[in-house]
Structure formats: C-alpha cells, structure tokens
Amino acid sequence: xxxxxDEKGRKYIAHNEEFHTNFGFIKKExxxxxxxxxxxxxxxxxxxxxxxxxxxxxxxxxxxKCSIILPKDIGIIIATTGIGCGDKIIDAGTGAxxxxxxxxxxxxxxxxxxxxxIRKDFAEIAKRNIEGFGLExxxxxxxxxxxxxxxxxIDLIFLDLPKPWDVIENARSALKVGGYIATxxxxxxxxxxxxxxxKKYEFTNVKTIECILREIEVKNKGxxxxxxAVGHTGYLTFARNL
Amino acid sequence: xxxxxDEKGRKYIAHNEEFHTNFGFIKKExxxxxxxxxxxxxxxxxxxxxxxxxxxxxxxxxxxKCSIILPKDIGIIIATTGIGCGDKIIDAGTGAxxxxxxxxxxxxxxxxxxxxxIRKDFAEIAKRNIEGFGLExxxxxxxxxxxxxxxxxIDLIFLDLPKPWDVIENARSALKVGGYIATxxxxxxxxxxxxxxxKKYEFTNVKTIECILREIEVKNKGxxxxxxAVGHTGYLTFARNL
Amino acid sequence: xxxxxDEKGRKYIAHNEEFHTNFGFIKKExxxxxxxxxxxxxxxxxxxxxxxxxxxxxxxxxxxKCSIILPKDIGIIIATTGIGCGDKIIDAGTGAxxxxxxxxxxxxxxxxxxxxxIRKDFAEIAKRNIEGFGLExxxxxxxxxxxxxxxxxIDLIFLDLPKPWDVIENARSALKVGGYIATxxxxxxxxxxxxxxxKKYEFTNVKTIECILREIEVKNKGxxxxxxAVGHTGYLTFARNL
Amino acid sequence: xxxxxDEKGRKYIAHNEEFHTNFGFIKKExxxxxxxxxxxxxxxxxxxxxxxxxxxxxxxxxxxKCSIILPKDIGIIIATTGIGCGDKIIDAGTGAxxxxxxxxxxxxxxxxxxxxxIRKDFAEIAKRNIEGFGLExxxxxxxxxxxxxxxxxIDLIFLDLPKPWDVIENARSALKVGGYIATxxxxxxxxxxxxxxxKKYEFTNVKTIECILREIEVKNKGxxxxxxAVGHTGYLTFARNL
Numbered sequence: 001x002x003x004x005x006d007e008k009g010r011k012y013i014a015h016n017e018e019f020h021t022n023f024g025f026i027k028k029e030x031x032x033x034x035x036x037x038x039x040x041x042x043x044x045x046x047x048x049x050x051x052x053x054x055x056x057x058x059x060x061x062x063x064x065k066c067s068i069i070l071p072k073d074i075g076i077i078i079a080t081t082g083i084g085c086g087d088k089i090i091d092a093g094t095g096a097x098x099x100x101x102x103x104x105x106x107x108x109x110x111x112x113x114x115x116x117x118i119r120k121d122f123a124e125i126a127k128r129n130i131e132g133f134g135l136e137x138x139x140x141x142x143x144x145x146x147x148x149x150x151x152x153x154i155d156l157i158f159l160d161l162p163k164p165w166d167v168i169e170n171a172r173s174a175l176k177v178g179g180y181i182a183t184x185x186x187x188x189x190x191x192x193x194x195x196x197x198x199k200k201y202e203f204t205n206v207k208t209i210e211c212i213l214r215e216i217e218v219k220n221k222g223x224x225x226x227x228x229a230v231g232h233t234g235y236l237t238f239a240r241n242l
Numbered sequence: 243x244x245x246x247x248d249e250k251g252r253k254y255i256a257h258n259e260e261f262h263t264n265f266g267f268i269k270k271e272x273x274x275x276x277x278x279x280x281x282x283x284x285x286x287x288x289x290x291x292x293x294x295x296x297x298x299x300x301x302x303x304x305x306x307k308c309s310i311i312l313p314k315d316i317g318i319i320i321a322t323t324g325i326g327c328g329d330k331i332i333d334a335g336t337g338a339x340x341x342x343x344x345x346x347x348x349x350x351x352x353x354x355x356x357x358x359x360i361r362k363d364f365a366e367i368a369k370r371n372i373e374g375f376g377l378e379x380x381x382x383x384x385x386x387x388x389x390x391x392x393x394x395x396i397d398l399i400f401l402d403l404p405k406p407w408d409v410i411e412n413a414r415s416a417l418k419v420g421g422y423i424a425t426x427x428x429x430x431x432x433x434x435x436x437x438x439x440x441k442k443y444e445f446t447n448v449k450t451i452e453c454i455l456r457e458i459e460v461k462n463k464g465x466x467x468x469x470x471a472v473g474h475t476g477y478l479t480f481a482r483n484l
Numbered sequence: 485x486x487x488x489x490d491e492k493g494r495k496y497i498a499h500n501e502e503f504h505t506n507f508g509f510i511k512k513e514x515x516x517x518x519x520x521x522x523x524x525x526x527x528x529x530x531x532x533x534x535x536x537x538x539x540x541x542x543x544x545x546x547x548x549k550c551s552i553i554l555p556k557d558i559g560i561i562i563a564t565t566g567i568g569c570g571d572k573i574i575d576a577g578t579g580a581x582x583x584x585x586x587x588x589x590x591x592x593x594x595x596x597x598x599x600x601x602i603r604k605d606f607a608e609i610a611k612r613n614i615e616g617f618g619l620e621x622x623x624x625x626x627x628x629x630x631x632x633x634x635x636x637x638i639d640l641i642f643l644d645l646p647k648p649w650d651v652i653e654n655a656r657s658a659l660k661v662g663g664y665i666a667t668x669x670x671x672x673x674x675x676x677x678x679x680x681x682x683k684k685y686e687f688t689n690v691k692t693i694e695c696i697l698r699e700i701e702v703k704n705k706g707x708x709x710x711x712x713a714v715g716h717t718g719y720l721t722f723a724r725n726l
Numbered sequence: 727x728x729x730x731x732d733e734k735g736r737k738y739i740a741h742n743e744e745f746h747t748n749f750g751f752i753k754k755e756x757x758x759x760x761x762x763x764x765x766x767x768x769x770x771x772x773x774x775x776x777x778x779x780x781x782x783x784x785x786x787x788x789x790x791k792c793s794i795i796l797p798k799d800i801g802i803i804i805a806t807t808g809i810g811c812g813d814k815i816i817d818a819g820t821g822a823x824x825x826x827x828x829x830x831x832x833x834x835x836x837x838x839x840x841x842x843x844i845r846k847d848f849a850e851i852a853k854r855n856i857e858g859f860g861l862e863x864x865x866x867x868x869x870x871x872x873x874x875x876x877x878x879x880i881d882l883i884f885l886d887l888p889k890p891w892d893v894i895e896n897a898r899s900a901l902k903v904g905g906y907i908a909t910x911x912x913x914x915x916x917x918x919x920x921x922x923x924x925k926k927y928e929f930t931n932v933k934t935i936e937c938i939l940r941e942i943e944v945k946n947k948g949x950x951x952x953x954x955a956v957g958h959t960g961y962l963t964f965a966r967n968l
Contacts (some may be wrong), residue, residue, distance in 0.1 A: 005484065009446065037419035049484065051420045054324035071321035072453060078348070079317030082296035085327040085350025106320070108327025108350050177279040178293045187706025188458075188465060188914055195460040204251065211314060212454040212696075214715060216430075216477065218437040222671025223430060224716055231698060231713025235458065242247065242291065429948025430672055454938075456957060464913025471957025473940065474950055489968065493930065521903040533968065535904045538808035555805035556937060562832070563801030566780035569811040569834025590804070592811025592834050661763040662777045672942075672949060679944040688735065695798060696938040700914075700961065702921040707914060719942065726731065726775065 001053040001133050002036065003061065007046065013061050013132075014050065021046070055105045055133070062129045064096030066122065069160060069184055070233055072213045074102045077158060080209075080238055081180040085111060087155040090174065092116035092145040092167070097126030097138070099160065104130070104138035113138040116145040149174040159183045164190070165197040172201050175241040184234045191235045203239035210235050243295040243375050244276065245303065249288065255303050255374075256292065263288070297347045297375070304371045306338030308364065311402060311426055312475055314455045316344045319400060322480055323422040327353060329397040332416065334358035334387040334409070339368030339380075341402065346372070346380035355380040358387040391416040401425045406432070407439040414443050417483040426476045433477045445481035452477050485537040485617050486520065487545065491530065497545050497616075498534065505530070539589045539617070546613045548580030550606065553644065553668055554717055556697045558586045561642060564693075564722055565664040569595060571639040574658065576600035576629040576651070581610030581622075583644065588614070588622035597622040600629040633658040643667045648674070649681040656685050659725040668718045675719045687723035694719050727779040727859055728760065729787065733772065739787050739858075740776065747772070781831045781859070788855045790822030792848065795886065795910055796959055798939045800828045803884060806935075806964055807906040811837060813881040816900065818842035818871040818893070823852030823864075825886065830856070830864035839864040842871040875900040885909045890916070891923040898927050901967040910960045917961045929965035936961050 002014040006023070014034065019026040024042030034040050034050035041047055051057070056071060083089060085108045091100050094117035103113045115138060117123040123142035130138045141150075145161075149170050156179060157171045164183040171181050181203060185191055191208050198206045210233075215226045244256040248265070256276065261268040266284030276282050276292035283289055293299070298313060325331060327350045333342050336359035345355045357380060359365040365384035372380045383392075387403075391412050398421060399413045406425040413423050423445065427433055433450050440448045452475075457468045486498040490507070498518065503510040508526030518524050518534035525531055535541070540555065567573060569592045575584050578601035587597045599622060601607040607626035614622045625634075629645075633654050640663060641655045648667040655665050665687065669675055675692050682690045694717075699710045728740040732749070740760065745752040750768030760766050760776035767773055777783070782797065809815060811834045817826050820843035829839045841864060843849040849868035856864045867876075871887075875896050882905060883897045890909040897907050907929060911917055917934050924932045937959075941952045 009484075049419075051484070052418075054420060055326065056322070056324045057420075071324075072318050072451075075317030075319070075321030076314050076453075076455075077317070078320055079313035079344060080298070082298045082313075082344075082347065084297065084347030085353070102321060102324075102326075105324065105326030106348050108352070110350070111327070176294075177291075178296060178299075187708050189706045191458065192460055192465055206460075208458040208460065209314075210456050210458065211318075212456065214452050214454065216433065216450040216452065218434055218448075218450065222673045223434055224671050226715045227717070229713055229715025230711065232709035232711050242251075242293070429950050431948045464915045466913050467958035469956065469958050471955055473952045473955025475953070493968075533903075535968070536902075538904060539810065540806070540808045541904075556802050556935075559801030559803070559805030560798050560937075560939075561801070562804055563797035563828060564782070566782045566828075566831065568781065568831030569837070586805060586808075589808065589810030590832050592836070594834070595811070660778075661775075662780060662783075675942065676944055676949055690944075692942040692944065693798075694940050694942065695802075696940065697802075698936050698938065700917065700934040700936065702918055702932075702934065707918055726735075726777070 001058055002034065003051050003053045003057055004040070004048040005051055006048055011051075011057055011061060013053075019048075053133075055101055058133050059098045059101060062096065062132060063125050064098070064129075065125065066095045068096060068098035072211050073184060073233055073236060074099060076209070076211055076236060077182050078102070078106060081156050081182055083107065083156050087111045088151065088153065089113045090116070090149065090151060090154050090157040092159055093118060093122070093161055094126045094140055095122055095160065097129040097140065099158065100126065100138050100140070101130065101133060101135065103158070104135040107137060109137055111137055114141060114151050115139065116141050116143050118142070118144045154179055156180045156182060162190075165193050168197045168201050168203070172203070172241060177241060179241045181239045181241070183237045185237065186232070186234045188235070191237055194237045198237070198239040204242045205238065205240040207239070208235050208237040243300055244278065245293050245295045245299055246282070246290040247293055248290055253293075253299055253303060255295075261290075295375075297343055300375050301340045301343060304338065304374060305367050306340070306371075307367065308337045310338060310340035314453050315426060315475055315478060316341055318451070318453055318478060319424050320344070320348060323398050323424055325349065325398050329353045330393065330395065331355045332358070332391065332393060332396050332399040334401055335360060335364070335403055336368045336382055337364055337402065339371040339382065341400065342368065342380050342382070343372065343375060343377065345400070346377040349379060351379055353379055356393050357382050358385050359383070360386045396421055398422045398424060407435050410439045410443050410445070414445070414483060419483060421483045423481050423483070425479045427479065428474070428476045430477070433479055436479045440479070440481040446484045448479070448481040450477050450479045485542055486518065487535050487537045487541055488524070488532040489535055490532055495535075495541055495545060497537075503532075537617075539585055542617050543582045543585060546580065546616060547609050548582070549609065550579045552580060552582035556695050557668060557717055557720060558583055560693070560695055560720060561666050562586070562590060565640050565666055567591065567640050571595045572635065572637065573597045574600070574633065574635060574638050574641040576643055577602060577606070577645055578610045578624055579606055579644065581613040581624065583642065584610065584622050584624070585614065585617060585619065587642070588619040591621060593621055595621055598635050599624050600627055601625070602628045638663055640664045640666060649677050652681045652685050652687070656687070656725060661725060663725045665723045665725070667721045669721065670716070670718045672719070675721055678721045682721070682723040688726045690721070690723040692719050692721045727784055728762065729777050729779045729783055730766070730774040731777055732774055737777075737783055737787060739779075745774075779859075781827055784859050785824045785827060788822065788858060789851050790824070790855075791851065792821045794822060794824035798937050799910060799959055799962060800825060802935070802937055802962060803908050804828070804832060807882050807908055809833065809882050813837045814877065814879065815839045816842070816875065816877060816880050816883040818885055819844060819848070819887055820852045820866055821848055821886065823855040823866065825884065826852065826856065826864050826866070827859060827861065829884070830861040833863060835863055837863060840877050841866050842869055843867070844870045880905055882906045882908060888916075891919050894923045894927050894929070898929070898967060903967060905967045907965045907967070909963045911963065912958070912960045914961070917963055920963045924963070924965040930968045931964065931966040933965070934961050934963045
C-alpha cells in the first residue's frame with residue numbers, strides 16, 4: 001500500500017491511475033513507478049512524496065461509516081494480553097475493520113484474525129478495507145457471533161459489542177488455556193455486568209481499566225497539556241482463561 | 243516457556259527439574275511431561291496448573307535489576323507507530339529487556355529487534371531473559387548507541403535513555419522513509435529538548451503524549467476507580483521520518 | 485441581584501424595568517415586586533421564575549471580554565489557602581472580575597479584596613460587574629501591581645498574570661505571617677520559574693497542582709465520563725510566608 | 727488558635743501551658759505571650775515560630791477517627807455552589823468536623839453551619855474540634871438527619887453519607903429557592919441512585935463531577951507529575967432547588 005503525501009502533510013491513497021489534485025495531476029506511469037521515498041511532481045510542479053502506508057496511515061484514509069477504536073486503546077489491548085506474531089485472534093464486531101487491521105498487522109502470516117460482523121454493509125466495507133491493505137490473515141465473517149464461534153485454540157477474543165456478556169460462555173471454550181478475553185465498552189453498566197458474567201464463567205484476573213490520554217503541546221509560547229481533549233472513549237475489561 | 247500456577251494464582255517458571263514449593267514437590271518427569279492445561283500435583287496433593295507463559299507472565303518472573311516500562315506505555319508505542327509482524331526495530335537502552343521482549347513478540351521471526359545497552363551487567367541479564375523466553379529475533383548489543391547505529395531500513399527506533407536527543411541525528415539515517423522514532427522520558431525538560439532536536443533534524447509529526455491509566459474496581463461494596471494509582475510514568479514522544 | 489429564569493432554565497438579569505423576551509414582556513411593576521421564588525408571567529402567558537442570583541449565576545450573565553478562571557480552580561485556591569470570612573485578599577490581574585467576585589463573596593463585609601488591573605478597559609468592566617452584584621468589599625484598582633502593593637497584613641495574594649514572578653518580592657512584605665501566595669499559570673515554564681523565585685524569596689511549602697475535572701453523564705443509555713472535556717486550564721502554584 | 731512550627735516545618739498546637747518537645751521545653755509564660763510571627767526558643771536553644779493557625783493547619787492537628795474530605799473536593803463544593811459569607815449550610819454526617827470547619831470558616835458570624843452526626847462519639851470529637859478552633863457559627867447536632875431537618879431557608883445542604891438519597895425529599899423543603907444540594911460519594915452506584923432521586927424530587931441542574939488532582943514536582947532532576955497519587959476520592963453530585 002503506497003500513499004502520496006503533499007507538502008502540507010496531507011495523505012492520499014495512490015491507486016495505479018492518473019492522480020488528480022487541486023495542485024495539478026501526476027501521470028499514471030509516474031504513480032506506478034513511484035517507490036517509497038520518491039518525490040513525484042504534478043504537471044504544475046507541486047511535489048508529492050511516495051510513502052509505504054503504515055496501518056494508521058491506511059486506517060485514516062480508508063472507507064468507514066462508524067467510529068473506530070483509537071490506537072491508545074488498541075495498543076493497551078495488545079500489550080496487556082501480550083499477543084504477538086503467530087497468534088490467533090477473534091474480533092467482534094468488525095465495524096470498518098480498524099481493530100482487525102491492527103490485530104492482523106501484529107499476528108502476521110502465521111497468525112490469523114477472525115472478525116465477526118452482523119451487519120452486511122459493515123462486513124462489505126471491512127472486507128474491502130482488509131483487501132485494500134493487502135492482509136491475507138484477516139477473515140471477515142458476516143455472522144452473528146452469538147450463533148456460535150467456529151474457531152478454537154484462540155489467544156485473544158476481543159469484543160466491541162453492545163452486549164459482550166452474551167458471548168462469554170462460548171468464548172471460554174474457544175480460548176486457549178491462558179488466553180484472554182478483552183472488551184471495549186463505553187458505559188460503566190456494561191463493565192459491571194461483564195464482571196459478574198466473567199466471574200460466573202470462571203474467568204480469572206478480571207480487570208477493567210481506562211486510559212486518559214493527554215497530549216502535551218510544546219510551542220514557543222510554552223509547554224502545556226492541550227486544552228482540548230477527548231474526555232472518555234471506553235472501558236477496557238480483561239479476563240483470562242486459566 | 244511453561245509456567246506453573248498455584249491455587250492462589252501465583253506463577254513460577256517451570257524448569258525441567260524437580261519443583262520444590264512450600265506445598266510439597268513435583269517430580270522432574272511430571273514437570274517435563276506437563277502440557278499447557280495439565281494439572282500437576284505435589285506429593286502433598288497441592289495442585290499446580292501448567293501454562294504456556296505469555297510475554298507478560300514471563301516478564302513478571304524474569305530477572306531484573308531496573309524498572310521496566312509498563313504495558314500501557316509499550317502498547318501505545320506499538321499501536322501509534324503501527325509496528326507489526328516482520329518489522330525491524332531498534333531499542334536503546336535495553337535494561338532487563340522487557341521492552342525488547344514485547345517488540346520481539348510482535349515483530350516475529352521475519353522481523354528483528356536490535357537492542358543497545360551500554361552496561362555490561364544489564365546486557366548479560368537481558369540476553370539471559372531473551373534466551374529464556376526463546377526469542378531468536380532479538381539481538382542484545384552491549385554497545386553505546388551514540389557510537390553509531392549499525393542497522394538500516396528500520397521501522398521504529400525506540401529510546402529509553404536519559405538523553406535521547408543525542409541519538410536523533412544518527413537515528414534519522416537508520417530509519418526507513420515513514421519510520422518512527424519514539425522516546426520514553428520521565429521529565430518534561432527532556433521532552434522539550436526532544437521537540438527542538440527532532441525539528442532541527444527535520445522529523446515531522448512530532449507529538450508528545452502521556453497515558454493516565456485508571457483501574458476500575460468492581461466490588462460488592464460498589465464500583466469506583468482504585469484509590470491507589472500510579473500518578474505518572476513517562477512522556478512518550480513520537481516523530482516520523484517523512 | 486435578582487434574575488429571571490425561563491422554562492428552559494435560561495437566565496436573565498432582572499433590571500427594574502419592563503422585561504422584553506421572545507415570549508412576550510413582563511411589566512415593570514411586576515419585575516420590581518418579584519421576590520425570589522415568585523413566578524411572573526409575560527403578557528403571552530410564559531412563565532419566568534424570580535431567583536436571587538448566586539455568584540455563579542451572576543458571573544455567567546455579566547459583561548466580560550476575557551476568559552475567566554473556572555470554579556474548580558477558584559474553589560481549590562479557596563480551600564487550599566483556607567481563606568474565609570473576614571480575610572484580606574489581593575488579586576491581580578482583575579480581568580472581568582470573576583475571581584474577585586468569588587473572593588469578595590467569601591471574605592464578606594469584614595474582609596476585603598483589592599484587585600489590581602493594569603488595563604483601564606478591563607478595570608471599568610470589572611468595576612461595573614462588582615457594583616452590579618452589590619459587593620462593597622471589593623476594590624478594583626487600575627494600577628500595575630509591579631509599581632507597588634499598597635496594602636499590608638494580607639491573607640492571600642492571588643496572581644493571574646503572565647509573569648507573576650515579578651511580584652513575588654513585594655508580595656512577601658504585604659503578606660501576613662502564615663499568608664499565602666497563589667498563582668494561576670497555563671504554562672509549565674511559568675510554574676518552573678515561580679518555583680525558583682518563590683524559593684529565592686524564602687517562601688515555603690511551594691507546591692504546584694493541576695485539577696483534571698471529569699463530568700460523569702448519567703443517562704438512560706448508561707453512565708460514563710463525558711466524551712468532551714477540557715483538557716487543561718492552568719497550573720495552581722501555592723507558597724506560604726512562614 | 728496559635729500553633730508552633732519547628733525548624734523542619736512540623737506544627738504543634740500551642741496550648742497555654744509549658745511546651746515539651748524532643749528539643750527541650752518552652753516556658754508557659756513565653757507560650758502565653760507569643761504572638762504570630764514571634765520566634766520562641768526552648769531551653770536548649772531550638773527555635774519555634776508562633777503562627778495563627780489557618781483552617782488547614784488546624785484540621786491537620788485536630789483529633790479525628792475517620793477519614794476527611796480533601797481541600798480539593800471541599801473547594802470545588804464551595805465555588806460550584808457559590809456559598810459565601812453570611813450563608814446557611816447544613817452538613818451531614820459531621821465526622822471529625824473538617825468539612826463543617828471549612829464551611830464555618832467561609833460563612834462567618836452572620837452565617838451558620840448545622841452539622842448532623844448520628845454517632846455520639848464522632849459528634850463529641852467534632853464539638854471539641856469546633857470549639858478548639860473558636861468557631862461559634864457551627865452547630866454540631868447529634869441527630870439522625872433522616873429524623874427531620876430542623877432548619878429552613880438553607881443555601882447548601884451537603885451530604886457525606888452512605889445513602890444520601892434518603893435525605894433528598896426533606897432536603898428540598900429546607901432549601902432556599904436557588905439553594906444547592908451537594909453530595910460526596912465514593913461509589914458510582916451511589917451517584918446513579920442520586921441522579922434518579924434528585925430528578926424525582928424535581929431538583930434541576932443535576933450534575934456529577936470528579937476532580938483528579940495532580941501534583942507537579944519541580945526538582946533539580948526535572949519537572950514531572952508526582953509518581954505517587956491518589957487515584958480517586960469521591961464523586962461530587964450537585965443539584966439545585968429551582
């Protein structure tokens with residue numbers, strides 16, 4: 001996946017076709033030949049840098065019709081559950097596929113991500129997004145995860161659903177010994193139900209955290225936390241199948 | 243890497259030898275045969291469950307003589323820079339190797355982590371820790387990273403050093419186009435210097451964040467954020483080579 | 485100070501004159517006779533409740549051309565320095581007078597607030613605001629506090645200035661033994677200079693805090709921290725003349 | 727209320743009697759004559775400074791057998807409800823009287839604080855604490871506030887009780903039009919019930935906040951938020967009788 005970046009840092013997906021912008025166009029053959037690091041010029045002389053898109057570049061540019069989980073939360077899920085290259089992950093619901101892309105990026109070819117999405121329109125978008133980035137280890141399934149989990153021996157089941165507790169019983173048998181369940185829920189009530197249900201099904205190490213992210217502004221005027229901030233995203237609840 | 247977990251959830255590394263505890267011992271052959279999920283009994287009848295250690299289990303049990311970066315911060319580094327399976331990472335200083343282990347776990351066999359540590363004693367511990375977990379893609383180098391970076395075409399250079407700014411100039415040429423530098427620094431002054439130096443060497447998207455983690459307690463008495471918390475760990479500064 | 489509140493909770497200052505709204509008008513004599521708790525009707529039958537304005541009602545409605553310090557920060561200043569009824573406070577710069585109003589409200593008739601403002605236009609607005617609320621213990625002085633502090637035996641000197649450190653030397657001699665200096669500064673650099681200067685002039689118990697306020701939303705959908713929040717207001721630095 | 731402060735900043739209440747310390751003693755007559763700002767010497771030559779205790783000095787030194795609400799939370803209650811000199815406040819439960827002391831300090835002689843405490847032992851301690859500081863406007867009542875509120879025309883009713891919702895119905899009729907109810911509750915469930923009950927009894931502007939306080943350390947090593955912090959104290963819920 002290559003992208004083009006203009007002089008102001010704005011990014012565009014580079015399809016293998018003539019590239020039209022407000023600053024002129026770039027010829028199809030230039031686009032096709034452009035390697036990461038190359039600088040292409042429009043017919044009006046404006047510069048665009050070719051870059052290999054990383055996962056976040058791509059997520060920023062891809063099609064989506066729903067909100068996505070922020071890197072701060074995805075990162076904490078990855079590092080807290082310790083998933084890595086070669087692991088198998090189940091993800092529900094898929095949404096636009098941002099979380100599945102992150103997971104797919106981490107588990108690599110030897111790993112796999114099975115992502116359940118009940119809405120057909122979202123599943124279609126997610127499939128296109130996964131293909132567009134070129135990941136072959138992420139499998140979008142247009143299926144209600146409540147109807148059964150097809151996979152076994154899973155390292156992490158991640159649930160971004162309104163009622164994740166309905167999945168807990170089935171989740172248990174799909175997980176490896178030592179595997180994790182992780183959920184993302186905006187509301188406190190959801191997290192409270194999760195604690196009860198996770199304990200009922202004998203999950204251990206049940207724990208809920210939230211991450212308050214602050215960006216620090218370093219300007220000539222001075223250094224301070226940004227005055228605008230996201231006040232809350234969601235609670236992350238973790239539990240382990242031990 | 244297998245571990246043994248007792249009835250209270252305490253974990254122990256399972257070496258291929260007789261296992262002695264306050265609750266009796268387990269025979270060497272039982273240990274050797276134990277597969278993840280198996281329950282072994284001591285001669286006094288106490289149960290120990292065999293588990294495949296994940297990266298965090300192992301880090302909790304491994305030898306270390308210095309503080310380590312918490313999963314919340316490592317996770318945010320991973321997801322913000324978008325590193326994944328197959329990527330190449332430089333890490334300095336190694337310390338006990340916890341961050342290198344996390345990176346090695348994510349980049350997998352096709353990726354590599356080159357971890358620079360100036361102190362011989364730390365480098366020795368880190369080598370043992372990496373070997374103990376069985377990662378072959380993490381290379382501990384007992385070398386001052388200021389004396390030169392040997393690798394090229396790197397996706398992420400992560401610096402956990404008192405003066406990370408000294409490395410920025412060299413870092414630039416070791417990074418891929420689109421690659422990231424990330425630093426972990428406890429103090430605001432460090433982060434301020436980093437912003438200046440990163441801009442001087444034409445890094446873009448320079449950004450500093452901190453993550454305030456709150457754990458939420460769900461008990462019979464009620465739900466609330468834990469009254470004890472870590473007030474601060476470190477600032478994460480990111481910049482990109484574009 | 486009376487205000488009128490409409491059926492949607494919007495508030496209006498009640499001057500002793502006919503009151504015109506989009507929902508009809510209320511006669512002058514009705515306004516004049518209206519006591520807190522009374523409900524007045526416009527000629528179109530819309531209801532307006534008469535209220536005694538508290539300090540925050542008034543601040544929300546009064547004239548201002550600059551940002552004001554939030555109640556969270558003013559409250560922490562009040563309770564941390566322990567000021568109360570009868571105390572004497574110096575305040576600089578006045579701005580629209582919101583902080584002076586809060587202080588005046590707390591120290592009462594036996595106390596006094598001397599508020600220094602260098603800009604004539606701000607001082608005029610602040611004077612009108614103080615008079616409008618009917619406080620006689622707040623004295624707006626259109627004077628640069630750097631040119632000297634006229635008062636003595638002060639309990640609290642509060643500085644909301646770009647360079648509060650220039651005032652520290654004079655502040656010391658104006659304060660009672662045991663009196664406090666408090667400053668509000670948006671930037672970390674300001675707070676760092678303050679620490680040095682406060683220690684140079686032998687202030688003790690020098691301490692900087694910031695208050696991150698979260699509002700919790702309790703709705704039918706669920707309970708959660710608001711997703712929009714103020715990320716930062718200012719650092720509060722305290723020091724004591726001991 | 728005078729206190730003595732030693733060379734290390736430790737404080738002691740100065741009773742009118744001989745003062746014994748590890749650094750020698752100070753004669754009764756010296757203590758009696760000592761005015762704020764004076765420095766007294768023990769017979770061994772160690773210096774103690776005489777200070778007029780402010781409310782926080784006194785609370786730190788007074789007798790208490792229960793936890794107290796921190797200044798950050800008391801301050802936010804004061805400034806958010808806009809209480810000031812001359813106001814009437816009800817407070818329940820009293821505990822050691824710290825909150826009542828703060829309120830008494832703010833409302834002054836023309837105001838009053840009526841503080842309800844069900845436990846006789848706590849009420850006794852609180853009475854001694856209030857007398858010790860010399861406040862005559864704070865009335866400790868050893869009475870269950872559920873048995874009825876004796877006062878009327880109140881500006882603020884503050885509840886620090888396990889089940890503050892039981893008091894809401896009665897609170898309404900004791901409050902002035904425009905008066906506030908404020909509660910301090912550690913748990914989310916308490917705050918949720920409060921929202922329902924406050925709305926049932928037609929309180930308006932129902933709002934819950936929490937204040938996360940961070941102290942910033944400014945040392946030679948550098949500036950950073952303190953690594954140890956209080957993770958949570960309580961939720962403050964406000965509502966207004968309009």
